[in-house]
Amino acid sequence: xxxxxxxxxxxxxxxxxxxxxxxxxxxxxxxxxxxxxxxxxxxxxxxxxxxxxxxxxxxxxxxxxxxxxxxxxxxxxxxxxxxxxxxxxxxxxxxxxxxxxxxxxxxxxxxxxxxxxxxxxxxxxxxxxxxxxxxxxxxxxxxxxxxxxxxxxxxxxxxxxxxxxxxxxxxxxxxxxxxxxxxxxxxxxxxxxxxxxxxxxxxxxxxxxxxxxxxxxxxxxxxxxxxxxxxxxxxxxxxxxxxxxxxxxxxxxxxxxxxxxxxxxxxxxxxxxxxxxxxxxxxxxxxxxxxxxxxxxxxxxxxxxxxx
Numbered sequence: 602x603x604x605x606x607x608x609x610x611x612x613x614x615x616x617x618x619x620x621x622x623x624x625x626x627x628x629x630x631x632x633x634x635x636x637x638x639x640x641x642x643x644x645x646x647x648x649x650x651x652x653x654x655x656x657x658x659x660x661x662x663x664x665x666x667x668x669x670x671x672x673x674x675x676x677x678x679x680x681x682x683x684x685x686x687x688x689x690x691x692x693x694x695x696x697x698x699x700x701x702x703x704x705x706x707x708x709x710x711x712x713x714x715x716x717x718x719x720x721x722x723x724x725x726x727x728x729x730x731x732x733x734x735x736x737x738x739x740x741x742x743x744x745x746x747x748x749x750x751x752x753x754x755x756x757x758x759x760x761x762x763x764x765x766x767x768x769x770x771x772x773x774x775x776x777x778x779x780x781x782x783x784x785x786x787x788x789x790x791x792x793x794x795x796x797x798x799x800x801x802x803x804x805x806x807x808x809x810x811x812x813x814x815x816x817x818x819x820x821x822x823x824x825x826x827x828x829x830x831x832x833x834x835x836x837x838x839x840x841x842x843x844x845x846x847x848x849x850x851x852x853x854x855x856x857x858x859x860x861x862x863x864x865x866x867x868x869x870x871x872x873x874x875x876x877x878x879x880x881x882x883x884x885x886x887x888x889x890x891x892x893x894x895x896x897x898x899x900x901x902x903x904x905x906x907x908x909x
Contacts, residue, residue, distance in 0.1 A: 632863075633709050633859070633860065633863050633865075633866040634678075634682065634865050634866050634869060637678065637682065637687070637709070638682045638684065641684055641686055641687055641688060642687070642688045642689075642690060643675055643678065643687055643688070643689050643690070643709055643710075644692055644707070644708045644710075645663075645668075645671050645675070645689055645690070645691055645692065645708060645709065645710055645711075645712050646691075646693075646694045646699065646702045646703075646707060646708030646710070646711040646712065646713070647663050647665075647667070647668055647671075647691060647692070647693065647711070647712045647713060648693075648694055648695055648699055648713045648714075649663075649693050649695065650695060650807065651665070651667075651713055651714050652665065652829065652833070652836070653665055653666055653828065653829070653832045653890045653891065654666050654667040654668075654712075654713055654732075654828070654829070655667050655668050655712055655713050655714070657693075662691075663691045663693075663712075665890070666731075666732070666887075666889075666890040666891070667712040667713055667714060667731060667857065668691075668712050669886070669889075670712065670731055670874065670877065671710060671712035671857070672689075673874075673877050674710070674857075674869075674870055674874070675687055675689050676873075677869070677872065677876065678869055678873070681869055681872070692707055692708050694707070694708065694711065694713075699711065699713065702858075703724075703725045703858050703859060703860055704724060704725070709859065709860075709866070710857055710858070710870065711725075711858040711859075712857060713857075714732070714734070714826060714828070714829065714855050715727075715855060715856060715857075715858055716734065716783075716826075716853040716854070716855060717730065717853070717854055717855065717856045718784065718853075721858075722861075724861070725858045725859065725861060726858070726859050726860060726863070726867055727857065727858060727859070728856045728857040728859065728867065728874055729856065729871045729874055729875065729905055729906075729907065730854035730856050730901075730905055731855055731856060731857060731874065732828065732854065732855045733852070733854055733897075733898065733901045734826050734827055734828055734853050734854065734855045735826075735827055735849035735850065735851045735852045736784070736785045736788055736824055736825070736826070736827070736849065736850040736851040736853070737824070737825065737826070737827030737830045737831070737845060737848070737849060737850070738752050738822050738823070738824055738830075738846045738848070738850065739811070739812065739815060739822065739823040739824075739825070739830045739833075739834055739843060739844070739845050739846075740752075740815060740821070740822050740823075740843070740844050740846070741815050741816060741818070741843065741844070742842045742843060742844050743842070744821065744822075744844070745771070747771050748771055748775075748821065749844070749846065751768045751771045751772060752822065752846055752848070753846050753847075753848055755768060769796070769798070772796075772798055772800060773798055773799045773800055774799055774800065775800050775801070775821040775822070776800070776801040776803055776819065776820050777789055777793075777800060777801070777802055777803070777820060777821060777822050777823075777824065778802075778803050778804065778805050778811045778814050778820040778822070778823045778824070779802065779804055779805070779811075779823070779824040779825060780804070780805060780806075780807070780808065780811065780824075780825045780826075781804035781805065781806055782804075783825065783826070784851065784853055785824045785825050785826065785851075786802075786804050788824070788850065788851055789802050789824050790802050803819075803820060805820075805823070808823070808825060808829060808830065808833040809837075811823035812833060812839075812843065815843070816842060816843075824850070826853075827845070827849060830845050831845050831891075857870065871907060872907075872909075874906075875905075875906040875907045875908075876906075878902040878903070878905060879903075879906045883902065884899070887902075
């Protein structure tokens with residue numbers, strides 16, 4: 602064999618080895634639709650403690666707004682793939698399991714209330730938004746009016762004569778809570794640091810714990826996802842003693858998580874969501890979980906739905 606042919610053989614072998622290695626490291630999730638069509642099964646992850654987006658019903662079945670959307674996605678996939686049946690496996694996720702569900706292959710789609718962030722997009726991809734969320738604030742009904750006004754409007758309606766900013770004076774020496782590990786926690790920490798407030802940020806593990814701190818006075822305010830705050834307050838035994846301010850401190854659209862690089866599956870999911878948003882009965886569907894939508898919410902979904 603000539604040296605030239607020998608070199609060609611080495612190069613060809615190298616190319617083949619590289620292609621084989623690439624195939625081995627390609628994520629299994631990248632062929633989600635092929636796998637679903639072959640197995641006629643779809644794995645949907647959900648958080649059992651994320652009302653009203655996902656939770657276990659009294660019958661022990663997954664329920665909630667995001668769960669209902671994912672059921673519509675499953676119906677749409679069944680039609681898109683021309684399947685006579687599609688078995689849906691609901692996988693309960695919480696804590697670290699929810700964070701790694703897509704990467705580990707535990708779920709094909711996470712049906713929850715996850716903010717679409719650049720940091721998270723390094724690891725997973727997202728559907729089109731399913732809800733126009735953001736950070737909200739929950740207080741005790743007995744909290745000082747001035748505190749509520751500062752949070753709602755940026756300053757108290759009556760401006761007493763004293764040194765310094767009235768808003769700053771009202772916010773200082775307070776303890777504020779947020780849900781640990783969420784964007785609300787990082788937002789609160791950043792606000793205290795930016796404005797150099799003499800205030801304390803105390804994270805809590807869940808919304809119930811945060812509400813208890815507000816009710817017993819150990820925290821002045823609980824910051825968290827607006828729709829979850831509203832639902833948690835409404836279901837609390839002390840709902841009459843709680844107030845959720847009608848103000849978004851941040852804008853954080855929520856989406857469904859799926860594997861990065863799987864554009865065919867993402868397209869199928871986005872098609873199903875767009876068709877759901879454009880349907881005549883979507884207002885009724887939305888009302889089931891959040892009450893009648895206002896015009897801003899209706900506009901959000903009209904603008905989010907993608908045309909064919």
